[in-house]
Amino acid sequence: MTIRTVVWGENVHEQIHPAVRALYPQGMHTCIAEALNTAPDISASTATLQEPEHGLTEPRLRDTDVLLWWGHLAHDDVTDEVVERIAQRVWQGMGLIVLHSGHYAKIFKRLMGTSCSLLYREDGRQERVWVTNPSHPIAQGIGRFIEVPESEMYGEPFAIPNPDETVFISHFAGGEVFRSGVTFQRGGGRIFYFSPGHETFPIYHQADIQRVLVNAVRWASPKSEPWVDQCIELPSLD
Amino acid sequence: MTIRTVVWGENVHEQIHPAVRALYPQGMHTCIAEALNTAPDISASTATLQEPEHGLTEPRLRDTDVLLWWGHLAHDDVTDEVVERIAQRVWQGMGLIVLHSGHYAKIFKRLMGTSCSLLYREDGRQERVWVTNPSHPIAQGIGRFIEVPESEMYGEPFAIPNPDETVFISHFAGGEVFRSGVTFQRGGGRIFYFSPGHETFPIYHQADIQRVLVNAVRWASPKSEPWVDQCIELPSLD
Amino acid sequence: MTIRTVVWGENVHEQIHPAVRALYPQGMHTCIAEALNTAPDISASTATLQEPEHGLTEPRLRDTDVLLWWGHLAHDDVTDEVVERIAQRVWQGMGLIVLHSGHYAKIFKRLMGTSCSLLYREDGRQERVWVTNPSHPIAQGIGRFIEVPESEMYGEPFAIPNPDETVFISHFAGGEVFRSGVTFQRGGGRIFYFSPGHETFPIYHQADIQRVLVNAVRWASPKSEPWVDQCIELPSLD
Amino acid sequence: MTIRTVVWGENVHEQIHPAVRALYPQGMHTCIAEALNTAPDISASTATLQEPEHGLTEPRLRDTDVLLWWGHLAHDDVTDEVVERIAQRVWQGMGLIVLHSGHYAKIFKRLMGTSCSLLYREDGRQERVWVTNPSHPIAQGIGRFIEVPESEMYGEPFAIPNPDETVFISHFAGGEVFRSGVTFQRGGGRIFYFSPGHETFPIYHQADIQRVLVNAVRWASPKSEPWVDQCIELPSLD
Numbered sequence: 001m002t003i004r005t006v007v008w009g010e011n012v013h014e015q016i017h018p019a020v021r022a023l024y025p026q027g028m029h030t031c032i033a034e035a036l037n038t039a040p041d042i043s044a045s046t047a048t049l050q051e052p053e054h055g056l057t058e059p060r061l062r063d064t065d066v067l068l069w070w071g072h073l074a075h076d077d078v079t080d081e082v083v084e085r086i087a088q089r090v091w092q093g094m095g096l097i098v099l100h101s102g103h104y105a106k107i108f109k110r111l112m113g114t115s116c117s118l119l120y121r122e123d124g125r126q127e128r129v130w131v132t133n134p135s136h137p138i139a140q141g142i143g144r145f146i147e148v149p150e151s152e153m154y155g156e157p158f159a160i161p162n163p164d165e166t167v168f169i170s171h172f173a174g175g176e177v178f179r180s181g182v183t184f185q186r187g188g189g190r191i192f193y194f195s196p197g198h199e200t201f202p203i204y205h206q207a208d209i210q211r212v213l214v215n216a217v218r219w220a221s222p223k224s225e226p227w228v229d230q231c232i233e234l235p236s237l238d
Numbered sequence: 239m240t241i242r243t244v245v246w247g248e249n250v251h252e253q254i255h256p257a258v259r260a261l262y263p264q265g266m267h268t269c270i271a272e273a274l275n276t277a278p279d280i281s282a283s284t285a286t287l288q289e290p291e292h293g294l295t296e297p298r299l300r301d302t303d304v305l306l307w308w309g310h311l312a313h314d315d316v317t318d319e320v321v322e323r324i325a326q327r328v329w330q331g332m333g334l335i336v337l338h339s340g341h342y343a344k345i346f347k348r349l350m351g352t353s354c355s356l357l358y359r360e361d362g363r364q365e366r367v368w369v370t371n372p373s374h375p376i377a378q379g380i381g382r383f384i385e386v387p388e389s390e391m392y393g394e395p396f397a398i399p400n401p402d403e404t405v406f407i408s409h410f411a412g413g414e415v416f417r418s419g420v421t422f423q424r425g426g427g428r429i430f431y432f433s434p435g436h437e438t439f440p441i442y443h444q445a446d447i448q449r450v451l452v453n454a455v456r457w458a459s460p461k462s463e464p465w466v467d468q469c470i471e472l473p474s475l476d
Numbered sequence: 477m478t479i480r481t482v483v484w485g486e487n488v489h490e491q492i493h494p495a496v497r498a499l500y501p502q503g504m505h506t507c508i509a510e511a512l513n514t515a516p517d518i519s520a521s522t523a524t525l526q527e528p529e530h531g532l533t534e535p536r537l538r539d540t541d542v543l544l545w546w547g548h549l550a551h552d553d554v555t556d557e558v559v560e561r562i563a564q565r566v567w568q569g570m571g572l573i574v575l576h577s578g579h580y581a582k583i584f585k586r587l588m589g590t591s592c593s594l595l596y597r598e599d600g601r602q603e604r605v606w607v608t609n610p611s612h613p614i615a616q617g618i619g620r621f622i623e624v625p626e627s628e629m630y631g632e633p634f635a636i637p638n639p640d641e642t643v644f645i646s647h648f649a650g651g652e653v654f655r656s657g658v659t660f661q662r663g664g665g666r667i668f669y670f671s672p673g674h675e676t677f678p679i680y681h682q683a684d685i686q687r688v689l690v691n692a693v694r695w696a697s698p699k700s701e702p703w704v705d706q707c708i709e710l711p712s713l714d
Numbered sequence: 715m716t717i718r719t720v721v722w723g724e725n726v727h728e729q730i731h732p733a734v735r736a737l738y739p740q741g742m743h744t745c746i747a748e749a750l751n752t753a754p755d756i757s758a759s760t761a762t763l764q765e766p767e768h769g770l771t772e773p774r775l776r777d778t779d780v781l782l783w784w785g786h787l788a789h790d791d792v793t794d795e796v797v798e799r800i801a802q803r804v805w806q807g808m809g810l811i812v813l814h815s816g817h818y819a820k821i822f823k824r825l826m827g828t829s830c831s832l833l834y835r836e837d838g839r840q841e842r843v844w845v846t847n848p849s850h851p852i853a854q855g856i857g858r859f860i861e862v863p864e865s866e867m868y869g870e871p872f873a874i875p876n877p878d879e880t881v882f883i884s885h886f887a888g889g890e891v892f893r894s895g896v897t898f899q900r901g902g903g904r905i906f907y908f909s910p911g912h913e914t915f916p917i918y919h920q921a922d923i924q925r926v927l928v929n930a931v932r933w934a935s936p937k938s939e940p941w942v943d944q945c946i947e948l949p950s951l952d
Contacts, residue, residue: 091353091397093611104469113351114424115329119472128713130891132870135569135664135700156846156883159329159425159467164400164640169870169883171891175475177844177883186352187397188611224611229397231342234357237413237604331849366951368653370632373807373902373938394608394645402878407632407645407653415606415647426849462849567829567873580945587827590900591805595948635805635901635943638878651951662828663873705873707818710833713889 002043003065003221007033008056010071011048013199020199028070028197028204035210042217049074054082061085065221066095068213070197071105083107091187091229095220097213100197103158108193111186112160118178119155122198125173127151129180129196136167138181138192138215145171146208152198154178160193170195181212183219188227190220241303241459243282245271246294248309250287251437258437266308266435266442273448280455287312292320299323303459304333306451308435309343321345329425329467333458335451338435341396346431349424350398356416357393360436363411365389367418367434374405376419376430376453383409384446390436392416398431408433419450421457426465428458479541479697481520483509484532486547488525489675496675504546504673504680511686518693525550530558537561541697542571544689546673547581559583567663567705571696573689576673579634584669587662588636594654595631598674601649603627605656605672612643614657614668614691621647622684628674630654636669646671657688659695664703666696716757717779717935721747722770724785725762727913734913742784742911742918749924756931763788768796775799779935780809782927783816784911790820797821805901805943809934811927814911817872822907825900826874832892833869836912839887841865843894843910850881852895852906852929859885860922866912868892874907884909895926897933902941904934 009029013020024031029046036044047055049071061067067086071078083106090096090111098108103116129146131139146168155176161184168181180195194212197203204210247267251258262269267284274282285293287309299305305324309316321344328334328349336346341354367384369377384406393414399422406419418433432450435441442448485505489496500507505522512520523531525547537543543562547554559582566572566587574584579592605622607615622644631652637660644657656671670688673679680686723743727734738745743760750758761769763785775781781800785792797820804810804825812822817830843860845853860882869890875898882895894909908926911917918924 087351111351113325113349115467117467117469119470121472121474123474128889128891130870132872132893134871135661135698135703137699140700153472155472156844157848158846161399161422161424162402162879165876166880166893169891169893171885171889175842175885176472177842177885177891179846179880179883184399185611186399222611223613224616227611229353229355231355232357234359234391234393234414236359236361366651366653368632370634370655372633373899373936373941375937378938394606395610396608400641403638404642404655407655409647409651409653413604413647415604415645415653417608417642417645423849460849461851462854465849563827589801589825589827591943593943593945595946597948597950599950629948631948637875637898637900640876652948660875662875705829705831707831708833710835710867710869710890712835712837 003041003217004063005036005042005044005066005068005217006047006060006064007036007044007068008047008070010074011050012073017199023202028199031204032068032213035204036214036217039214042214049077054078056082056086058085061089061094064089064094066097066217068097068099069102069105069107070099072101072199075105078106083110087111090189090191092226093188093222093224095217095222096189096191097216097220098191098193100195103193103195111191114161115159117159119176121153121174123153123174124150124201125153127196128171129168130171131167132169133165133167136165137219138167138212140215141211142208148196148203148206150201151196151203154180154195187229188222188224192216192220240281241279241455242301243274243280243304243306243455244285244302245274245282245306246285246308248287248312250311261440266437269442270306270451273442274452274455277452280452287315292316294320294324296323299327302327302332304335304455306335306337307340307343307345308337310339310437313343316344321348325349328427328429330464331426331460331462333455333460334427334429335454335458336429336431338433341431341433349429352399353397355397357414359391359412361391361412362388362439363391365434366409367406368409369405370407371403371405374403375457376405376450378453379449380446386434386441386444388439389434389441392418392433425467426460426462430454430458478519479517479693480539481512481518481542481544481693482523482536482540483512483520483544484523484546486525486550488549499678504675507680508544508689511680512690512693515690518690525553530554532558532562534561537565540565540570542573542693544573544575545578545581545583546575548577548675551581554582559586563587566665566667568702569664569698569700571693571698572665572667573692573696574667574669576671579669579671587667590637591635593635595652597629597650599629599650600626600677601629603672604647605644606647607643608645609641609643612641613695614643614688616691617687618684624672624679624682626677627672627679630656630671663705664698664700668692668696717755717931718777719750719756719758719780719782719931720761720778721750721758721782722761722784724788725764726787731913737916742913745918746782746927749918750928750931753928756928763791768792770796770800772799775803775808778803778808780811780931782811782813783819783821784813785819786815786913789818792820797824801825804903804905806940807902807936807938809931809936810903810905811930811934812905812907814909817907817909825905828875829873831873833890835867835888837867837888838864838915839867841910842885843882844885845881846883847879847881850879851933852881852926854929855925856922862910862917862920864915865910865917868894868909901943902936902938906930906934
């Protein structure tokens with residue numbers, strides 16, 4: 001069965017930052033969606049901040065199995081109503097993949113219940129993304145590590161709840177470490193946070209990064225009927 | 239060192255429901271605070287919904303080590319501003335103990351990132367609260383289980399994230415089970431949810447229930463300096 | 477792809493206990509294997525204690541994706557060599573499903589690192605196996621709970637490590653609770669412990685119990701290449 | 715109350731390796747015990763491989779609250795009987811702190827149920843031990859990280875079960891990462907693994923490393939009565 005996937009892009013840097021536009025002429029979201037669409041079992045489309053309801057209407061979300069999220073400059077411009085709508089769908093079982101600076105997106109903070117803060121430094125040095133759990137579905141087809149030649153440093157402490165699984169930990173040439181690939185379950189939905197993806201470097205053009213995203217979409221796709229999540233008065237069983 | 243503790247009570251049933259007032263003439267919050275104050279290392283005061291800022295001003299929260307929370311009818315009357323203030327203090331390290339129908343309080347749902355829904359039935363039958371982790375600090379001084387002669391049934395599935403620890407699981411005479419004592423960490427703060435405590439039964443008068451609350455306050459009290467939780471640009475270490 | 481599955485049975489009660497033989501003329505292991513073989517993607521065979529190397533030779537284990545284990549009276553008769561062989565295969569990625577009194581099997585204690593003790597009472601009263609995680613693959617096709625009309629009571633505290641996931645918690649008519657369906661990962665292997673299955677009751681003839689076992693085999697089947705698990709001296713990356 | 719602590723040293727390198735003897739004339743175990751004894755609430759003694767029963771007789775273990783373990787060359791010389799005795803005491807509630815190459819000690823592998831393998835390279839380059847959980851009791855008094863000027867590299871994947879908590883993650887100048895401080899609970903006992911401590915470098919002379927060990931002893935000390943861990947037939951509660 002096809003995994004109906006939506007790649008959401010904030011789509012701001014691409015409009016105002018020539019270097020980003022040069023790397024991603026149609027936007028990072030389009031680059032990612034095209035990579036996902038090379039997988040025969042994934043059907044990926046895009047949505048952006050600028051569309052009505054940010055492209056995430058009630059009917060569209062209902063027909064979405066996995067949502068990917070990239071945002072940075074304009075987290076506050078995402079309406080609370082859409083954030084709540086996404087949270088509800090995650091609880092029902094929709095998968096959510098949060099990318100890079102999406103650690104500070106409303107929807108990620110909403111689902112984590114923590115500040116999701118971290119250390120950072122935009123110095124364009126090397127990042128090595130080490131596989132800590134070689135048997136995890138998301139790490140298949142990757143060697144010992146992924147090398148990102150130029151990256152933004154994200155450092156610990158990363159203020160997230162104790163993750164269900166730690167799939168990747170990154171090493172930065174400048175001297176820091178970061179849990180760069182972690183999983184969570186919230187209600188019926190599987191969540192994967194994956195940190196590599198700074199907009200001024202061609203990270204989403206890397207084949208191994210694309211492989212991780214394909215794996216993650218498959219991993220995060222719903223494994224059950226939607227969980228209708230509400231308090232229910234249960235009649236006596238006697 | 240004294241653990242500065244605040245017991246927050248919604249204080250609505252006690253005003254409108256004669257049976258509840260008969261059990262708790264000064265309110266459940268006062269009953270709980272008095273029980274905590276029998277411990278030499280705990281100094282407990284109370285706060286209620288009806289006070290300005292619900293009794294939880296910025297300075298008061300800054301001087302609070304552990305906050306207990308009981309609410310039911312009026313979750314929506316708690317202002318978002320106060321909820322956010324509490325969340326920030328939990329991330330810094332304040333302990334939080336959420337009681338009974340507080341599973342649906344704004345602050346608990348805020349910190350869990352899930353719906354926190356469950357099954358329920360108010361039938362006043364027996365609940366047995368089994369200790370699943372006899373070495374946990376919160377279970378000390380309790381035998382195999384606590385017997386609550388009359389209780390409201392809370393049943394699984396309980397839509398919370400995978401807990402860090404499961405200390406108690408309850409058995410209900412009507413045929414259900416519930417993870418009735420679970421722990422979480424969010425930022426620097428320790429959180430304990432404890433479900434027994436329906437307002438129409440004298441549950442907070444039970445010595446073993448009080449013992450759990452004293453243990454929980456000690457467990458949840460901060461073990462470190464406040465964690466100033468924010469994104470920080472780290473200068474190069476080279 | 478077919479999931480190559482082996483159901484291991486101790487096969488002692490069936491030889492010496494007429495009531496067990498009446499329920500399971502070919503042994504519990506055969507009953508379970510037949511149930512699994514109704515699934516088109518599972519190919520299940522059996523092995524027993526009495527065979528050479530307990531039916532679990534090196535080549536056979538190498539060709540096994542998922543192993544199910546039922547033992548009770550003769551845990552000590554399983555050789556340490558075979559136990560170690562199984563552990564190695566689990567670390568490489570073979571799934572392991574441990575049933576009922578297998579909580580005290582050498583292989584389960586070996587992989588848990590705890591005593592795996594529990595409370596018990598063979599009283600033949602009702603057990604209700606509640607689903608605590610309705611979106612988990614192992615719980616698909618089950619309603620709120622499975623009813624086992626006559627069961628042996630297994631009670632908390634269950635001395636296992638904190639499970640990765642809690643899928644089922646059981647309610648016993650006699651007044652106890654038990655985490656009856658829990659998952660663990662050890663190396664590359666997925667482990668599921670499922671407690672219902674006392675030999676003197678027709679539990680493995682129940683359709684919903686069989687459904688759980690089919691789900692569990694699928695969930696536990698390897699999701700990656702075998703993990704060759706050893707300390708390796710890594711040459712310098714510079 | 716004084717925390718009765720035993721530092722166990724394999725004590726082989728110190729006898730055969732002049733550089734190690736120069737750094738630790740009385741052995742690493744003595745250096746560590748002296749550091750612990752500067753804490754007023756800790757009373758630390760030592761035990762070594764060469765003593766009868768490796769210095770860990772039944773009565774001595776019964777009177778031990780926390781055991782630290784350093785071993786490397788002679789893991790196989792530790793008798794299985796003593797290993798089992800330690801495991802039993804951990805389940806009852808004794809704390810266990812496993813150091814450096816102790817990841818491959820029989821007792822650690824026994825309690826983890828995994829191979830505990832990792833990557834390594836003895837190149838004497840810099841290690842930075844980052845605090846990932848600043849509010850954890852074991853990280854108190856440490857800044858953002860501990861710098862170890864010369865260290866042996868230990869790298870991921872580290873074949874341990876999903877830890878209960880990740881307190882430290884290390885960065886190696888050569889390009890690797892490692893979960894260098896992780897906690898587990900097994901039965902009633904708290905376990906902390908801490909990787910820095912290669913014998914040819916003066917790591918246990920560092921004040922911040924000593925601070926971690928003092929913190930860890932306090933954290934791991936028993937918080938409850940011994941848990942008598944066995945299967946028990948529970949009489950009917952009716």
